[in-house]
Amino acid sequence: MSDNSVIGVLIPLHASGATVALLLGAWNLRRNPKGDRPHRLVGRVWVVAMYWTVISSFFIKELTPGRFSWIHGLSIFTFVTLSIGLWAAVTHRVQTHRRFMTGSYFGLLGAFAGAVAVPARDIPxxxxxxxxxxALGAAACLLVAAAVITVSRRRRAARPTSNAART
Known part of the structure; x- marks a missing residue:
């Protein structure tokens, strides 16, 4: 497989991961309560999608062929903020978690704006x-996000609420 064919597959997969992260992040930021099972399940999938997006970006060097660009610096920054936000969630530092995950999401929004606003970029x-x-790719991303949200809600609904319900 040539470098061009690898990039031809990698960029759509990178964009798909970012799109799923965009959808799930919006859902998790908008909903209340925070910290419940649906929030955590959707958040885990969001973190995986974000890490995929960040890591895959290091293999995309179209702006400066063969070299890293300033965009890769933003990827490093996002990797750090995402990791701090994940650490904060695991260690129950709620305010730190909220700030870093919200910041990571808004960074994703900015990257999305840059990806669609520049006519020479792939999405336009x-x-x-x-x-x-x-359209097919966008629909697939919507279906993946909807499936994750649906599963998170069903897991909550299927779980007994008290010890009396288990016996």
Missing amino acids: QWLVHEPARL
């Missing part, structure tokens, strides 16, 4: 030249 190009493929 796909919109013009391959709209059906872009």
Whole structure:
């Protein structure tokens, strides 16, 4: 497989991970209560999608062929903020967790704006030249996010609420 064909697969997978993270992050930030089972399950999938997006970005070097660019610096920054937010959740530092995860999400929003606002980037190009493929990819991301949210809600509903309900 040539470098171009690897990049041809990697960029859509990178964009898909970012899109799923964008959808799940919005859901988790908007809903209340925070910290319950659905929040934690959706948050775990969001963290995996975010780490995938960050790590995969280091293999994409289209802006400066063969070299890292300033965007990779933002990826390093996001990796750090995401890791601090995850550490804060595991150690029950709620305020720190909230700040770092919210910041990581808004950074993702900024990256998304940059990916769609620059006409030469892949997403605007796909919109013009391959709209059906872009729509199919977006629909797949919506389905994945909806499935994660549905599973998180069902797990909560299926769990007994008291010891009396278990006997």
